[in-house]
Amino acid sequence: MLTISNLYAGYGKVEVLHGISLDIPKGRLVTLIGSNGAGKTTTMRAISGMLKPSSGSVRLNDQDITGFDAHRIARAGLAHSPEGRRVFASMTVTDNLLLGAFPRYVGARPKGDIKLDLEKALELFPRLKERRSQLAGTLSGGEQQMLAMARAVMLNPDVILLDEPSMGLAPILVEEVFRIITRLKSEGVTMLLVEQFAAAALNVADYGYVLENGSISVHGPAASLKTDPKVVAAYLGGAAAHN
Template sequence: MTPQASSVLLEAQGLCAWYGAAQALFDLHLQVGRGEAVALMGRNGAGKSTTLKALMGLLPRRAGRVCFLGRDCSQEAPFQRARAGLGYVPEERRIFTDLTVDENLEVGRQAPRHWPDGRPAPVWTPERLWTLFPHLEPMRSRPGGRMSGGEQQMLTLARTLMGQPLLVLLDEPSEGVAPVIVDQMAEMLRALKAEGVSVLLSEQNLGFAAEVCDRAYLLDEGRVRFEGTMAALLGEPALRRAHMGI
């Protein structure tokens, strides 16, 4: 079930994107509602990360319409979308390796926000983040370059939350990290949903996505092959085999 129009935070209409002369996304339509976690599923190269980059305005050549909080932001720069409350967690993490955990979090800090109806949005502080990421607090003085891959993944998520996002674009968070970290990230995503924060999750790990996501879009070769509830996707083994190989 798609979200009601009044609750839609992010919407893409006819989204296309290119890398040089090669088209990577074809006429993609999607919606993410308030407090909803939505999965972008598919194989490597299906267009999942490209979709997130296009939504964030990170690809130089793209077409179609992107609306955030009911406003067309298609021509806005990435920093303008971030200032409006659109958070982005890249697959590469991109933490500042010479800065400590505390310093990385401070770099991401933005002022508290309000929802479109005027109500205050959740406010994320380092102290509050320690409850979501308890492994980070003992590392507050540790440089990012001296952390494991899973610890860096938690840090980049926490840094994004310091930007007080209303919606988070999250790229392949479970890739290459230990199962205990994956479990902690699932807890964190459920906590965000409970606060009304939305997540658009690019993911290949069907089990992880099924734990936290309400709906799913299945991509293959830059096109949407399925849109529906996560339960419906789980009930389509032939479709998953054809477009995900599982």
């Protein structure tokens, strides 16, 4: 479904990713964990076209999308819910969601029933349903995070990238975000999740990769990573409360 091979990327002369490889099979939830500065967000940006890789490849559904512009990658079927939310503050919740479906309106993606999908998204995110006519900029941080996730879902994508969906949220909202991720997984949505709460991410994921200083140090089924002594010592000791 989504395959990243020997990917190098960075900013200017600073190389952040040193030849990483990831495989996200259809219908699976894969998580990428690591400390701050390890290169997780850079990985997501390089996959989604926000950053041009210097070498390596990104393939979606056997199509080489390496170096494509972000809008072209979205039209190919990859949705990115970015770190920092990036909602359209002066537009309503509903209009933000409909923008997520824009490639479907212009024929770049299968159109389907956008109105029905909008209602399904609002049912999945009940807080947004209550605020569907509200300006996105007036939402709380947690509500904006849910809006960014729901907007990605509205593309009806083949793969969703979720970059730090729980960042800055109160514990009760973190639980809500993971409830939604679990629901999407049960519906067969293919996802790559970058998450600060490693224990919570591994609890919901099928497979995991650990990124250290721009390289993959270990990977395997999520259940085995949860008991790997090095992973436990480095990433799970302070996250037990989020199991």
